[in-house]
Amino acid sequence: MNETDSAPAPSPEKRSGLSEDVIAIVVGMLLLILCFAATLTLGKRTVEDGTVTAIANPLKPFVSKPGGWESNPIVAFTGTADKPKVTWPGTIGALVILCVVMASLSLFMRPQATPAAFIYGFLILFALALIAYVLAGQSVIKNYNLEYALWALVVGLIIGNTIGKKAFGELGEAAMRTELYIKTGLVLLGAEVLFSRLLAMGMPGIMVAWVVTPIVLITTFWFGQKILKMKSASLNMTISADMSVCGVSAAIATAAACKAKKEELSVAIGLSLCFTAVMMAVMPMLITSMGLDQELGGAWIGGTIDATGAVAVAGGLLGDTALEVAATVKMIQNILIGVIAFGVAVYWTTRSDGEEGEAPKIGAGEIWKRFPKFVLGFIGASIIASLIYASSSEGEMLVTATTSVTKELRGWLFCLAFICIGIDLNFRQLSSQFHGGKPLILYICGQTLNLILTLAMAYLAFKVIPWGS
Structure with missing residues (x-):
């Protein structure tokens, strides 16, 4: 997100x-x-x-x-x-x-x-x-x-x-207010993602977001515990969720579920911001050089770049189709935040080698509290715009004319957000928290796996399986 x-x-x-x-x-x-x-x-x-x-x-x-x-x-x-x-x-x-x-x-x-x-x-x-x-x-x-x-x-x-x-x-x-600008821009983006297209993309998007994400999360956590032998399981889990699900919101929800320390959460957030900045700029160029079309490239971006706003920006660099696909896949992936947080909390209550003696508890209320509610604004805007768009030819023109202005406002909001991200990211404070480099190694290995599996699944879902035929 x-x-x-x-x-x-x-x-x-x-x-x-x-x-x-x-x-x-x-x-x-x-x-x-x-x-x-x-x-x-x-x-x-x-x-x-x-x-x-x-x-x-x-x-x-x-x-x-x-x-x-x-x-x-x-x-x-x-x-x-x-x-x-x-x-x-x-x-x-x-x-x-x-x-x-x-x-x-x-x-x-x-x-x-x-x-x-x-x-x-x-x-x-x-x-x-x-x-x-x-x-x-x-x-x-x-x-x-x-x-x-x-x-x-x-x-x-x-x-x-x-x-x-x-x-x-x-x-x-x-x-x-980084969050405010990004989330407001995404609510505006909802009016550009027509619900009919959202439904048409549903199953391929679910395959990319809901199949790959838990595989990457579990594999990365196992790699950190068994191969890297990270001292802090909660740091391992927070980084794994941050990288595999949707960035900082997932890190915060998971950190609460596994009782991660404040500095561990900061490490996960810092890694997320650094890699988001790099991937946001590099992935559109990589996709173009590989000759991937906008649909496949957008799905790859949506399933791998951590921050939702960066997904929209990177997708937009490829084109409107890539932006729509990337944002839709990421929104589908965002739904997993509550599910992952609940699953992590259940795991932490049953594991015998926890670092804290008291097991965390998380219920439906906590899941709702952690759920990124701006997604509801995105969906609401999408539904309203879709209904107007489908009502008549004039309704279609009204939506098109309206979004021609909101696209410009959205661009300014994202630009403001990334100014704030840059200002908040202090490399000197971040470098002192990397504990021998293992968190960085974990993130790089996990994200590499994520990139490979997501591209393979996106190709399968969007290019191989004949949905609706």
């Missing part, structure tokens, strides 16, 4: 307000309603022979990202005399829409932040995200497929490992 997807729980005194899952659903739905209402009421309709043939979203010119450039970055906002493409109004529009909607809900966030503090921090993050987008638009860089997410990570890493986020002060930190 995910990705990439949540941080250790804050202390009780800071837990007032709504969870970021709830806020993400609210913000995502508000943005979808805003864009759909604008299209429905103010959208320009093209009519031929009394039939509406196209609908233009009136917000489209006011929500965009910087364009391409060669030697002068100003061209990214103004275009050239030959190709005038003015993008600065869209950049400002994206800033205003996202900032206003999120700042208005900042008092309900956990921990709470005043609107003024949130706006101050958001402006800083947006400026950094803008730099990432401009760098990604340079023509030479663009030819090498070095997209905005990679540059967002680089910009964040430079800041996080030099001046650090504390240099921004408490006001600046108020808007550094």
